[in-house]
Each structure stands twice: as structure tokens, then as C-alpha cells.
Amino acid sequence: MKRLISFFRRQPIWAILLGIIVITSLFRPDFLAVGNLLNILVQSAVNGMLAIGMTYLMINGYFALSVGTVMGFTAALTIGLQPLSIPVAVIIAIAAGAGIGAINGFFVAKAKVNAFVVTLGSFIGVRGLIYIYTGENALVGQNYDFFDFGASRVLGVPTLFLIMLAFAIIGEFGLRRTAHGRRTYAIGGNVEAAENAGIPVHRTVFLNFVLCGATAAIGGVLLAARLNAATPGLGWPDTNLMTIATVVLGGTSLTGGSGSVTRTLGGLLTLGVLYNVLNLFNVQSYYNLLLTGLVLILVVYVDSSLKTKRQQTFR
């Protein structure tokens, strides 16, 4: 119990998630229906993939505005290249995402251009690529095996969610246990100190941009499996901002230096549950957005006030 309280103090998002779940199930027991909960999981898979890479980047002190259109572009590639066989299509799509990430990373880390500007540029540019590649039409998958895979379950749990969860576990491990993870925290915390300590700052930042592009691309692949189609509008206009919101909601700092993939998962599930709950209550979608915005501000406020308190206690 004590450990649980201390966990909730460190990651209040999980307490909030639990609160929403408990309250909702009092009013609407059917919220807890297995099918409903599984819906929330499968619907979180794509956004979760995007948020994992974004978590690395944000701990590093940066963010990418291009994840939404990268997701759309790679979904289109996954569908459009199906004639080459599914594995080839998936590999090319992920390579394309990593490539766009590498371009972002090069301009930010090596050329020292502002990350906002660079990723805004690729956000817009990649949208152009989507239109060029799709010819403004929806691409429809001809391979029903791929689609059936997207709808499949392992031991009753949606496969797409399990894939995302596997990446989240690897992601959390990578942050905590690898040199790259520790460097990411160090740079996000204090670049100068990190540089003085001999940490390869450029390479770490570059790698995180590549990573963020690659996970966005995996998100695109999962989305393609879910829809069996790709439309030119995928990921436009606000997928990128919702991804950043997911990570921030989890409690990862916008300025870098702290955060974790576990926190991001909390943010992801909270947004997913909140959306589901508001639909269950048949709330008009405008209120839905309004409440999501309010919750975001509220949670970040609570988190930051707890953090100040933590620091006062421990220092």
C-alpha cells in the first residue's frame, strides 16, 4: 500500500486514471465490459507508438511536429507497396520514417536549426509527399491477411496493442538501462554539463530524432493494418499535438530531463479512457475536446505542484 501511494505520488496520472475508471464504473457498469476495455486498448495502439518515440525526444529536450504526417505517409506506403509483399512494404515504411527523422535530426543536431522550425517544415513537407504519393486518392489494401492481422487478438488481447506494449517495455528499458537512455536524460537536464562530461550530444540528439521517426512509422504501419486503407488526410492536422499532449499528460517535462515511457502510457490510457467515457455518456464532441483540454491543464498543474513539493522534501 505504501509503495502504491508512493508510486501515485511520483506518477499522479495513474491515480487520476484509476479515479476516472472507478467513478465511471459507478455510473456506467457497462464501461467495464471486456469488449469496451479492449476497444480502448486497440484504439490506443497507434497513438502509443507515436508517443514512445516522442517521449525519448522530449526527455532529450526537443519535440517533433512531424510525427502525424510521418504516420500518414508511412501508412500510405504500407498500403501502396503491398504488391511487393507485406514485409518489404513494412520495412520500407519504417525506413522512410527513420529517414525523415534523420533529416530532422541532422538539421537540429548538426546544423543547429531550431527544432520547432525544422519539424514544422517536415510536417508540411511530408504532407506534400502524401499527396504526391497517393495522388490525392485513398489507397485501399488488397491483402486481407494484413487487415485480419490488424483485427487479430492474442489470448483475447488486440495484437496491435500488444505490439505497442512490447515497444513501450523495450523503450522503458532503453531509457533506464542503456547508455543512450542515460545520455538522453543528462542532455535534457543540462546540455552544458552533459557536454563537459564528454557525452556525445550531437549523436544522442540525432539518434532520438531517428527513433522518433521510426516509432511514428511503426504507428503508421499499425494504422494501415487497422484501416486497410490510407487516405491523404491521415495524421492531419493535430495528431502531432495530441501526441505531445499525451506525453506531457503522462508527466514528462516539456523542457526535458525527466519523464518515462511508463508515464506516457498513463497519459495515453487516460486520454483513451476519457474519450471513451465521454462517448459512453453521449457528450457532444465539442464538450469532449473542451474537457480534454481542461484535464490536460489540470493534470500538468497538479503534477508540477507535486514536483515542487517533492523537491522541497528531498533537497
Added chain:
Amino acid sequence: MRKISALLTTVILMVALVGVVFAGGQQEGGMEAAADDDTIVIGHTANNVGIDSYQTTHDRVWRETVAAMDGVETVQLDAGGDVALQLSQVEDLIQQNVDVIAIWPVNGDALVPGARRAQEAGIPVIIVNSLIAEEGYEFVEGFAGPNTYQQGVNGAIAMIEALDGEGQVVDLMGLPGYVTAINRSGGFHDHIEENAPGIEIIATEPTDWNRAKATEVMENLLVRFGDEIDGVYVADDNVGIGALNAMREAGVAGDIVMTSACMFGEGYDAMEEGLLYSSNYQSPAEDAINAVEMAVAVANGEEVEFWNYFETPIVTMDNMDEFERPNF
């Protein structure tokens, strides 16, 4: 201690939020989704409610129509123009075990998996306003919306009347590859070819539903054919206004007869000025009412036609005062 009180505050705030939402939901009248066996629950996922007043009016009339019916409720969702979100909403509606799912597709191709899933779950689906791709026909009960082919025919009827069956015309179509654009253009072509040997369609050009592109296309056509053009048929009034801007610039507005497939507010104004000969009145209210009625019939297990069109009457200068100016 203050940490805990901060947490408590949050939880209390959440309760308050959920409470507000709960009350709001109850006022909307859609709370007890599928709870009562006698009540018909229509699950609806709309394309993008905030994007234009056609869709906003459609959404409002849908709610009003359902509220006025006994024993019918609706769960009203908005996909916000996002195909992935629309699929999620279809999944949620399946999970809520509504009696019928009505979908206004964000994209006719990307919706096919959702319709298939609903059918597998044994919940009937109807498609509203814009068509699903043809591969999806087998998964749905039918379509409720405008007869876009007939709108094209109406454009041709008016054109033949205005030109007395003689002349050269151009067709400014919507976005190629989209059913509405293909039907509006096809209905026009077919009717002209079958009924007016004296009228020749000298060009058919895509405008992508884009006003600026329509202006550009019309400018080029005026350069190419000059005063050989007697009539212009446009895919909707938005395209028509674009074409009209080009004609105004060239000083030929009013000399060339223009007929349109779908009336917008600005087209109504142009008709008052005498610059638009005819259009079709497509009312979002009629659209919504027609769709709700079809959804209820399907939920009641009645046999329904696959194609359920609502009337989109032809509007000309003579009868335009019978119609209100469209608010979109």
C-alpha cells in the same frame, strides 16, 4: 499531506467534471444506450460536424428529429474528418450494442473494414449522405442521401430548356474519383446525349471542388473557346461562383447560361442577380430526417430499398422564392 490534498482536489474535480458531463448527457437524452429493449438506439458517426453549416445543420436536425420520436434515441458521434477516429467510433457503437449504425463516411474506402466489422457483429449499417466504396455495399443495408445522378440530369434538363436544345457547353466537374463528382457529371452527360442532339459538350474539366481552381479552369476555357461557349454546367455552386468570377473578368457573365448541381447560399444570391439559371435544392434538414427514418425502419426489421433518396428539387429564377436561402 499537501500532496495528498492536491490529489484529492484532482479527484474531486474529476467527479465534478464527470457529473457535469453526466447531467449534460442525460439532457441530450441518449444516456441509456441499448439499456431498454423497447427503445431503438441509433448510433451515428458523422463526418465532420464543425466544418460547414451543411453538416452542422444536419447534426442539429438529426438530434431534433430523434428527440421528437417516441422510443427512439441516438448516440451522436463526430469523426472530425479523421478516418481512424471514425473506425474507433464504429467499434464503440458495436460495443454499445446499438440497434442500427448510421455512418456518414469520412472516406468511402477507409470505412469498408468498419462496416464489415459491424455486419459480423450482427448490427445493421446504413450509409448517410456520401457513399461507401463499392466493395462495402455487401456489408450495409443501404444508402440514405441525395440522388447525385438525378442532380446531374436536372442540370441537363435546365440547360436544354435554357438553350432551346442548341449550343455548345462545358462541364466543370468536382474531384475525379469521388462518387458525387462522377454521378453529377455522368447524369448531365447521359441526359444531354440521349435528349439533346443539338447540344455538344465540348469540354469536361475537373475543379476538385475548389473555387480558385474553377476560376482558373474557366479562364483557360474562355481563352480556348471564346464566345463559342453557350453554357456552363458546374458540380456545385461553389465551383459555379469560381467560374462566374472568370466570366465576370472576361465580361461575359450573364451571356453564358450556367446550371448547377447543388445550391449554396452564394449561388442563391447569384440566381437573384440572374447569373445562375438553375440549381438543385439539397436541404441538410431533409437529408437528416430521411436518414433517421431509414435508420428506424432498419432497426424495426422492415424491408428497405437499398437506395433511399430524399428530394432535391430543381430551383430556377421562377420558383426560387419558394426556397429559403441556404445557410451554407
